[in-house]
Amino acid sequence: MWYKRSFDRVPKGLKPLPEPPGKKLIIGHLKAIGLEPHRRFKEWREHVGDIFMVQMGQERWIILNNMQLVNDLLQKRDWEIIQRKRLYAGSPNNEWFRKITPLVHGALNNRRINSYTNLINECTLELLQIFHRDGQTLQGLRPQSYLSYTNLNIMLNVIFAIKAKGIDDPLYKLLIDLSKRAFEFGTMKHRIFNFFPILRWVLSRRTTLKNAIQLRDDWETTVEGLLTQVKNDRDEKPCVARDLLKKLQEGRCDEFDVIHLSIGLINAGTETTSTALNWVIALLAKYPEYQARAHEELDRVIGKTRLPIKEDEPSLDFIRSFIKESMRWAAPLNFGVPHYIEEDDEYMEYHIPKNSLVVLANYSIHTDETRYKNANTFDPTRFLGIKESSAVLAQGKVELRDHFAFGAGRRLCSGIHLAEAELFLVTSRILWAFRIEPGLQSDGVTPTTIDLFKYTNKFTVCLDPYNVRFVPRHENVDSIIYQENSN
Numbered sequence: 310m311w312y313k314r315s316f317d318r319v320p321k322g323l324k325p326l327p328e329p330p331g332k333k334l335i336i337g338h339l340k341a342i343g344l345e346p347h348r349r350f351k352e353w354r355e356h357v358g359d360i361f362m363v364q365m366g367q368e369r370w371i372i373l374n375n376m377q378l379v380n381d382l383l384q385k386r387d388w389e390i391i392q393r394k395r396l397y398a399g400s401p402n403n404e405w406f407r408k409i410t411p412l413v414h415g416a417l418n419n420r421r422i423n424s425y426t427n428l429i430n431e432c433t434l435e436l437l438q439i440f441h442r443d444g445q446t447l448q449g450l451r452p453q454s455y456l457s458y459t460n461l462n463i464m465l466n467v468i469f470a471i472k473a474k475g476i477d478d479p480l481y482k483l484l485i486d487l488s489k490r491a492f493e494f495g496t497m498k499h500r501i502f503n504f505f506p507i508l509r510w511v512l513s514r515r516t517t518l519k520n521a522i523q524l525r526d527d528w529e530t531t532v533e534g535l536l537t538q539v540k541n542d543r544d545e546k547p548c549v550a551r552d553l554l555k556k557l558q559e560g561r562c563d564e565f566d567v568i569h570l571s572i573g574l575i576n577a578g579t580e581t582t583s584t585a586l587n588w589v590i591a592l593l594a595k596y597p598e599y600q601a602r603a604h605e606e607l608d609r610v611i612g613k614t615r616l617p618i619k620e621d622e623p624s625l626d627f628i629r630s631f632i633k634e635s636m637r638w639a640a641p642l643n644f645g646v647p648h649y650i651e652e653d654d655e656y657m658e659y660h661i662p663k664n665s666l667v668v669l670a671n672y673s674i675h676t677d678e679t680r681y682k683n684a685n686t687f688d689p690t691r692f693l694g695i696k697e698s699s700a701v702l703a704q705g706k707v708e709l710r711d712h713f714a715f716g717a718g719r720r721l722c723s724g725i726h727l728a729e730a731e732l733f734l735v736t737s738r739i740l741w742a743f744r745i746e747p748g749l750q751s752d753g754v755t756p757t758t759i760d761l762f763k764y765t766n767k768f769t770v771c772l773d774p775y776n777v778r779f780v781p782r783h784e785n786v787d788s789i790i791y792q793e794n795s796n
């Protein structure tokens with residue numbers, strides 16, 4: 310009784326946040342939320358309004374379903390509401406976080422990322438060669454693992470100036486395994502311990518704790534090894550870890566910070582970007598008419614004698630718009646990374662209770678008809694003529710933002726510049742070289758189906774595996790993608 314009352318207490322003059330139907334004793338909305346929470350949030354929004362509270366066992370989630378709320382509660386309010394609790398991508402807004410943030414932003418700002426574009430180009434070229442070699446068969450290939458490899462290599466290059474030597478490289482395999490194990494801790498299976506803290510003491514606590522400690526130790530050992538390579542690199546190639554090691558020498562951080570920041574960046578940047586690219590490839594294969602339009606743009610602006618580079622981005626309006634639309638229509642994270650409120654607050658006469666998670670409901674916002682006309686339709690012309698990057702738009706007026714896939718407010722994705730550079734370079738270069746077609750069935754004639762509505766909600770929204778063929782578009786493809794490598 311006391312427990313229930315402490316949840317319900319609302320200060321005089323304020324009203325409680327609305328709650329959707331289906332709440333049960335002890336489990337709250339856990340059952341009602343179903344297997345597709347993002348769709349359920351949208352459904353509930355129609356009944357109870359744009360802001361509501363969901364009870365997940367003992368955890369409270371405040372769901373923000375429109376961009377004005379995101380603006381008012383995540384962008385305009387001060388630090389208190391933008392803290393997180395026990396979550397993967399970030400720490401609470403504590404002293405450590407405030408010390409580290411300038412280092413992260415310094416290492417990943419737009420100017421710094423521009424200096425890494427040659428590295429991204431190199432990794433992308435290797436991807437084109439793989440697709441050229443293995444992607445032309447009738448059944449084609451599943452792009453996800455190759456995109457993960459390229460993306461992890463970009464992260465390794467940018468963070469440690471180190472490169473894996475192919476999909477069978479033990480370093481690549483080790484890092485993919487570590488990332489997968491880390492993401493496991495973000496799945497519902499493990500969140501159950503947050504919903505019902507008592508379970509920590511009864512169910513598999515020992516195993517979970519042991520696994521978590523083992524994972525931390527494995528990460529630390531691996532990253533310590535990579536940092537030693539950075540320290541011993543006679544060429545002193547520029548990379549994020551080198552920047553951080555300099556700060557270490559200046560006494561602005563310690564060894565622990567460098568190790569854990571590096572681990573955090575690999576985790577935050579790996580699965581997210583490759584998931585986004587996997588959606589882009591599927592959408593291109595699904596809509597040949599839009600692909601043809603991208604090809605026409607590339608032939609007109611770039612021609613057939615060189616690959617696109619970062620500086621071409623402003624002139625490739627359609628491709629830029631396609632990527633933005635893909636991030637809106639199929640955001641890699643349905644709920645971003647939840648924020649956390651530590652003190653009671655109020656908003657529009659509603660009581661916002663402390664100790665709640667604050668969730669940016671990307672799917673509800675991205676399918677809001679008042680903001681995006683024909684919101685359910687994938688329309689890559691939607692953002693034509695919008696020259697600004699998502700990073701620039703995220704700093705401006707909320708109603709002018711393209712999408713919210715990178716979050717909002719002060720805890721906006723720190724890797725946004727790197728992610729956008731990679732999304733553009735990988736997409737435009739693949740399109741320059743290939744026509745992407747669905748792989749063929751065993752009869753060698755019938756195309757396989759790519760179902761854009763079959764996906765798994767893990768930490769990221771992963772499209773079910775599909776096969777595509779990469780068919781070279783013109784006679785210069787071989788010479789350019791192999792010749793550029795030898796330059």
Ligand code: HEM
Pocket residue numbers: 398399400417573574575577578579581582585641642645646647648714715716717718719720721722723724725727728
């Ligand atoms: C398409 C790719 C990516 C997507 C969709 C994405 C999305 C996000 C989202 C939604 C958040 C939470 C924002 C919020 O709380 O409002 C986040 C945080 C973060 N991301 Fe990304 N991200 C991507 C790529 C990257 C990359 C490449 C890196 C690193 C190099 C990175 C590093 C981070 C970090 C460090 C945070 C935590 C920021 C903080 O807590 O202050 N992300 N990302």
